[in-house]
Amino acid sequence: MLYREMGKTGDKVSILGFGCMRFQEINGRIDAQRTERQLLQAIDSGVNYFDTAYVYHGGKSESFLAEVFSKGIRNKVKIATKLPTYLIQSRRGMEEVLGTQLKRLKTDRIDYYLLHMLTDFASWEKMNQLGILDFLQRARRDGKIIHTGFSFHGDRENFKLIVDDYDWDMCQIQYNYLDEYYQAGTEGLQYAAVKGLGVVVMEPLRGGRLVGRIPAEVDKIWSKAEIARTPAEWALRWVWNHPEVTMLLSGMNEEAQIRENIRTAGEAYPNSLAQEELAVVERVKEAYQQLLKIGCTGCRYCLPCPSGVDIPNCLGIYNDKHLFQTKRTKIHYFLMTSGLVGGVPSHASLCSGCGKCEKVCPQQLKIRSHLQDVVRTLEYPAMKQLTGLIHWGIKGLNLVKRRKE
Ligand code: SF4
Ligand code: SF4
Structure with a gap:
């Protein structure tokens, strides 16, 4: 397993983070035995960052992690969880949610506390009006939160405004080879990294769509590549190739997938892909773009629209x-x-x-x-x-x- 520093925090985190929103389930409940084995398999292989949220698995993701981590593991791992900004209506609501999370996680501290799903500057301003600054300051002072961050789903201009408006330790953005210009994109990634934020990447496989039913045109390019890799390996290597990326999250729930991701994470150094390898990914990207019904690159030059159309x-x-x-x-x-x-x-x-x-x-x-x-x-x-x-x-x-x- 390779490790990178989480921005200015200096924490050494595994470049592969375990996303805890897609655990295996049986009859609507987390498959406890299998998921525990998978988590331990990841920890034994060096994964030390686990990303959950108040709402994952209907609130059960946090408590399930606590069951596993309370067996002498807590101090070996970093826990990231999130304040559900879309549910918060008051300053008191923030306290209540954090209190619930600490109880669910059976811990006295949350290593990375993110504001979940900021969509634009207005969504951050709303939290400001409700008293988030005082809340974060006190929670940090009391040791309940160690580092702060936010996860983001909006455009890059709003992303930059939020980055600049608080002394964040890290952020979480969607990023993969099809989304260089979508949401925060490459520009946002570089912007945050220059400002000293750790950058955690979500959706490196675009919600699994870059590895599911692959179009024949794309499959042909992958198969012809000189280096044999699975589409998942190509996609993850592409993300890790960016030195500005601290880690990527994978919502792993299959043993083979965990093994493959861990193996890939052991060799994915920044800037380690050769020009020919990057060219293969570029050809795949072009093939996807040609298959697209509309050739929009997501550059956003057309905005703002006077009628508000995104x-x-x-x-x-x-x-x-x-x-x-x-x-x-x-x-x-x-x-x-x-x-x-x-x-x-x-x-x-x-x-x-x-x-x-x-x-x-x-x-x-x-x-x-x-x-x-x-x-x-x-x-x-x-x-x-x-x-x-x-x-x-x-x-x-x-x-x-x-x-x-
Ligand atoms: S300017 Fe054109 S290509 Fe760029 S985002 Fe708008 S529609 Fe898409
Ligand atoms: S109103 Fe329609 S045509 Fe005019 S800028 Fe917006 S999307 Fe384009």
């Missing part, structure tokens, strides 16, 4: 639906664009057809027409009215809250 997000979800034949894309689209997450609707049917975006798109995409395809394929009837109601509802609630304060 163009790359809408086009990206539409592409994913066709490329990976994913189920539940409609629900995912609704969650990501209705305003339920982040508070502001950004779905395709908000487009007024002004054409501003098409003038600046480097790919010269017919964005308006593509957005109509998105509407036809992914939107529920009366989406605009529905999201309008959600938006006004959220605004109304905030207004009432402010008046009470």
